[in-house]
Amino acid sequence: MERTLTIIKPDAVAAGHIGDIIKIFESNQLTIKAARLVSLTKKEAEGFYAVHRGKGFFDSLTSFMSSGPALPMVLEGDDAIARLRKLMGATNPANAEEGTIRKLYAQDIEHNAVHGSDATETAAFEIAYFFPGIDLA
Ligand code: ATP
Numbered sequence: 001m002e003r004t005l006t007i008i009k010p011d012a013v014a015a016g017h018i019g020d021i022i023k024i025f026e027s028n029q030l031t032i033k034a035a036r037l038v039s040l041t042k043k044e045a046e047g048f049y050a051v052h053r054g055k056g057f058f059d060s061l062t063s064f065m066s067s068g069p070a071l072p073m074v075l076e077g078d079d080a081i082a083r084l085r086k087l088m089g090a091t092n093p094a095n096a097e098e099g100t101i102r103k104l105y106a107q108d109i110e111h112n113a114v115h116g117s118d119a120t121e122t123a124a125f126e127i128a129y130f131f132p133g134i135d136l137a
Pocket residue numbers: 052057061090091109110111112114115116117118
């Protein structure tokens with residue numbers, strides 16, 4: 001069993017896709033262990049995406065991520081990190097495979113519906129970022 005962090009991003013929350021996306025997680029044996037609807041401040045979004053500081057899209061990305069409610073969740077399952085990334089599809093929905101969450105619900109490379117941790121270490125950091133000291137279900 002492995003844990004990963006996903007975020008249903010502000011674009012997908014605003015478009016009413018929380019249920020559609022959770023349905024995909026649940027039908028793929030990814031169990032929700034924690035969930036929290038948050039309205040991130042710009043500073044909190046910058047802290048979460050600190051690895052991207054200095055990149056051309058950093059300011060725009062962190063403004064977007066703090067533009068409205070988002071839903072971080074801890075998901076658990078076999079090979080959860082890699083399987084979530086596969087279910088999400090490519091960062092740019094134009095390159096995402098049919099049936100992936102980003103192909104279905106993302107607008108563009110920035111407003112791309114979901115986040116998923118990309119490795120064990122980033123999953124640990126990201127889970128602690130949103131769920132510090134919480135006993136997961
Ligand atoms: P995430 O980290 O959100 O799961 P990812 O790992 O597929 O997505 P990253 O390269 O880590 O992609 O980029 C983080 C986020 O920054 C992307 O999901 C997207 O919202 C935004 N982003 C990435 N590249 C660009 C870009 N070239 N222009 C605008 N926004 C971008």
